[in-house]
Amino acid sequence: xxxxxxxxxxxxxxxxxxxxxxxxxxxxxxxxxxxxxxxxxxxxxxxxxxxxxxxxxxxxxxxxxxxxxxxxxxxxxxxxxxxxxxxxxxxxxxxxxxxxxxxxxxxxxxxxxxxxxxxxxxxxxxxxxxxxxxxxxxxxxxxxxxxxxxxxxxxxxxxxxxxxxxxxxxxxxxxxxxxxxxxxxxxxxxxxxxxxxxxxxxxxxxxxxxxxxxxxxxxxxxxxxxxxxxxxxxxxxxxxxxxxxxxxxxxxxxxxxxxxxxxxxxxxxxxxxxxxxxxxxxxx
Numbered sequence: 001x002x003x004x005x006x007x008x009x010x011x012x013x014x015x016x017x018x019x020x021x022x023x024x025x026x027x028x029x030x031x032x033x034x035x036x037x038x039x040x041x042x043x044x045x046x047x048x049x050x051x052x053x054x055x056x057x058x059x060x061x062x063x064x065x066x067x068x069x070x071x072x073x074x075x076x077x078x079x080x081x082x083x084x085x086x087x088x089x090x091x092x093x094x095x096x097x098x099x100x101x102x103x104x105x106x107x108x109x110x111x112x113x114x115x116x117x118x119x120x121x122x123x124x125x126x127x128x129x130x131x132x133x134x135x136x137x138x139x140x141x142x143x144x145x146x147x148x149x150x151x152x153x154x155x156x157x158x159x160x161x162x163x164x165x166x167x168x169x170x171x172x173x174x175x176x177x178x179x180x181x182x183x184x185x186x187x188x189x190x191x192x193x194x195x196x197x198x199x200x201x202x203x204x205x206x207x208x209x210x211x212x213x214x215x216x217x218x219x220x221x222x223x224x225x226x227x228x229x230x231x232x233x234x235x236x237x238x239x240x241x242x243x244x245x246x247x248x249x250x251x252x253x254x255x256x257x258x259x260x261x262x263x264x265x266x267x268x269x270x271x272x273x274x275x276x277x278x279x280x281x282x283x284x
Contacts, residue, residue: 037067039088042062043055043058044062046062048085049064049085049100051100051214052187053212054085054208057211059090060088061087062088064085065085067086068085068097068098069081071086083099084098085097089201092200094191094197097192100185100187101185101188102185103185104185104228104229104231105184105227105228106185106230106233106234108181109233123143126142126143145164147174148160148162150234156180159237160176162176162202174193176198176201177191180214181220183217183220
């Protein structure tokens with residue numbers, strides 16, 4: 001019951017920070033709709049589509065498809081309906097969005113990543129998307145630089161990086177991304193957390209990834225001749241999610257979800273509001 005109340009307070013505060021119109025009763029309804037999703041409470045094993053499983057620790061909850069898409073929509077974050085799951089921290093309220101891109105087997109033979117060229121492409125793609133964001137009345141954003149430069153782990157076949165972004169009101173935010181390579185494509189995991197909590201969230205998330213596993217037949221090591229091979233390699237996984245090609249393809253819904261800079265900035269404001277509310281409760 002305590003976790004449910006905290007989640008409802010979190011969503012109510014977040015809804016208010018987003019400026020969603022409506023009465024307090026309408027906002028409470030949104031909070032209740034989030035809590036009413038088909039959550040799986042940890043500890044448990046959760047299925048991420050038909051592609052993989054993940055161990056959900058105690059203190060976390062997981063919702064699969066279609067609840068994951070509904071979760072994002074309720075918090076006014078764009079959804080392309082491809083989300084396979086959301087893993088939510090019950091206390092700090094950072095979360096991870098999972099989806100799968102069936103691009104085929106991504107070769108990892110070229111691990112020389114030109115981080116300057118990749119960063120330039122990310123900035124160009126962000127600038128192009130800002131034009132659309134302005135049309136929709138959304139806050140614009142800029143890529144300040146790498147929070148964590150891209151690196152590839154040959155043992156786990158995971159590609160990881162983090163981008164530092166700045167919104168038009170000066171709020172700094174972090175977009176942390178991990179790509180888990182599989183036989184038929186890539187599982188994408190995007191961490192959404194406030195800047196104050198991102199370091200602890202990343203540490204906890206990395207621990208949880210040890211409980212992630214592709215299902216039998218979908219593992220990277222199970223590639224066989226004749227399987228579909230992706231058209232690009234590791235560098236393409238980074239710029240392919242947020243670069244100019246994405247904007248030109250018209251997949252702006254996916255762009256908005258993946259870059260998530262404005263969204264994370266709002267979580268920073270939320271964290272301040274939550275801390276202030278907690279302090280008032282402690283002194284009451």
